[in-house]
Amino acid sequence: MTLVRAFRDLHRPGLLAPRLALLATLTLPLPALAQDTELPTFGGVGGGLISVQMEQQIGQQVMQSLRRSADQVEDPLVNEYLENIVYRLIPAAPMQDRQVTTVVIDSPAINAFAVPGNIIGVNGGLFLNAETEQQFASVIAHELAHLSQRHFARRMEQQEASAPLTIAGMIAGIILSAVTKSDVGIATIAGTQAMAVQNMLQYSRSNEQEADRVGLEILAESGMDPRGMPEMFEIMMRQNRLQGNQVPEYLSTHPLTQSRVSDSRSRAEQYPEADYNDALEYHLVRARLQVHYARTPADAVSAFEDYRESSEAAARVDAAKYGLAVAYLADDQAARAEQLLRELLAGQGRRITYQVTLAESLIAQDQAQAAVDLLREALSRNPGNRPISSMLARAELEVGNAPRAADLLRGLAREYPNREDYWLRLAEAEGQARNIVGVHRARAEYDILMGDLEAAERQLRQAQERVAPDAPVRQIITERLSQVSEAIAQSRR
Structure with missing residues (x-):
């Protein structure tokens, strides 16, 4: 089976990820939306069988399925920290595209993953197990290294040459690994494809060694301690010994041996010693x-x-x-x-x-009014801050100021258009503010992120019906409706 045919098979009924949207563009904020709705090309930027464009579309599909199948940590303080540490490290990463999407899976298990399309995810359990910021950053640096070296695309190309694998099966494996249910999930994939998915998820020793080396360089150039990497590996090895036959999820996709731990320690020791202080x-x-x-x-x-x-x-x-x-x-x-x-x-x-x-x-x-006063002052000193804005929106709703809450959530949704929780909260606030058009528009964006384009189309039609023909917002709604309808038509072809 060719990869082109496999990509089309995503839309056949019965597959794990049925009818995933062809349009990555639908997850972008209004009104800036791309018009390219064709199947991805192969090769292209970066060379090889898998193009950067295709990696981005795979990443969008993975995020859509993660939203459906995995609980996420929605705490803005946690998400803000993860985003900040990624963007502290990324200037040192040899990547052309440095726009990264981050996600925190709500699981106490230790795990992290990098997905094509510049997506980095961690389980909440990584924070529990990494005793220092240096150790935590080492895992993020390692995942950035996988992205920078395009290890997933290279593994997929190797797999295509030896044992063809449908993209549907590949995406299933990524998602099941991310939510720490890969053993159960892989068993649901028919025949020899189960082994193919498992092999796809496991980086080779050479991939891991390369990611270790590049990750150490990223840490050092970012002013963080390269010794955090072997320290984190030791923690993982201890977890492995404690769990016996049940391999920690991270190690199921990132094989770790004592020789690799020793090699990373030896490489880390080559960097000059310095005083590294964790951020509070x-x-x-x-x-x-x-x-x-x-x-x-x-x-x-x-x-x-x-x-x-x-x-x-x-x-x-x-x-x-x-x-x-x-x-x-x-x-x-x-x-x-x-x-x-x-x-x-x-x-x-x-x-x-x-x-x-x-x-x-x-x-x-x-x-709640005291909370509003506190947070309004804080926001005046830190305009646009995500945790302050999010909590202030909650406080404004508590005191009955729904229009102000909606304004805050509208800003958050524009700034973070791929966060489905902001769109859902915005719909609630718009409802309390009696802005029914706003409710329909926010619900439509939420439905798009969840992959339910038919529901999004219905929401946008209801919004359109409630707006006067000459109102400026009607044109925006009509354009968005046209894009959603076109995506639905494409998915049915």
């Missing part, structure tokens, strides 16, 4: 996820109370106090959380993470 923000975000994945909020409170008394916490006293505040908040002890957060703000009065979490504690105590 990493440990604050890590604390949020430690609370998130605790068995119960009470367990999180107990763990952070014990941690604050330990000698280990002395170097990170603020992170320990913040973690306890987040645990109190989760355990419905918002007043105690507020007290700790105000103590932290007394030392660092403008740290955004503290302010956003304090606002959350105020909302929990039915003091």
Whole structure:
């Protein structure tokens, strides 16, 4: 089976990813939308069988399926941190296209993945297992290296030469790996294709060694500690030993041997020693996820109370106090959380993470107006900030100011058009503001991201019917409706 035929087979009923949209352009914000709706060409930029254009379309399809099949961590503080660390490292990565999409999968398992189309994903569990920011950054640098060297495309070309594989099966494997259910999922792929998908997901030793080498260079050039990579490998090896026959998900696609650990340590030691200090923000975000994945909020409170008394916490006293505040908040002890957060703000009065979490504690105590006042001031100093804007939108809704909440969420949706949660929240805010046209438009964008083009078409038609023929917004809605209708027609051919 050729890859062209395989790509068309994506639209046959019964496949794992049926009727994935041909148009990556549909996930872009209005009104800037590309007009190219043809099947991807092969070869092209970068050479080889798989073009960069095709990689981008594969990436869009993977993200669409991830939205459907995997819970994501929607916490804007977590997502903002991941995006910031990626963009700290990416100037040192040998990549032509440096626009990267990030995603955090809601799973405590240790995992990270790089997908064609410049998508980097991590499980929340990576934060739990990486004890330092240097260790965490080493995994991101390694994934950036895979993207920069186009290892996935090279593996796919090799696979096509030896054992043809449908793109549908390949995408299934990526998604199932990302959500840590690959063993179950691969079993559902018929015949010898299961092994083909598994082989596609496993990078070769030479791929891994190359990604290690390039990743170490990225770390060093970014001012981060290359020694974080062998340290992280050691953590993974310990996890592997503890889990016995159940290989950690990350190691199922990134094979790790003791010789590879030794080689990475030897390479890392060749870089000059220096003082590397973790950013406090990493440990604050890590604390949020430690609370998130605790068995119960009470367990999180107990763990952070014990941690604050330990000698280990002395170097990170603020992170320990913040973690306890987040645990109190989760355990419905918002007043105690507020007290700790105000103590932290007394030392660092403008740290955004503290302010956003304090606002959350105020909302929990039915003091939403105080949260609004706090966050409006913070936003005036940090225009467009994602965590502040997101929490402020929530607070504005709490005090009954739906139009203001909708304005904030509209800005977030424009800035992050591939975040389906912003579109869904915008639809809710528009509904409370009695802007029915806005509800339909936001729901349409949400449906597009989820791959339900027929539902998006219905939403846009309803929006169109409610707008006067001479209204400027009608032309925007009509253009968007035309693009969606064309995509539906293309998918049926």
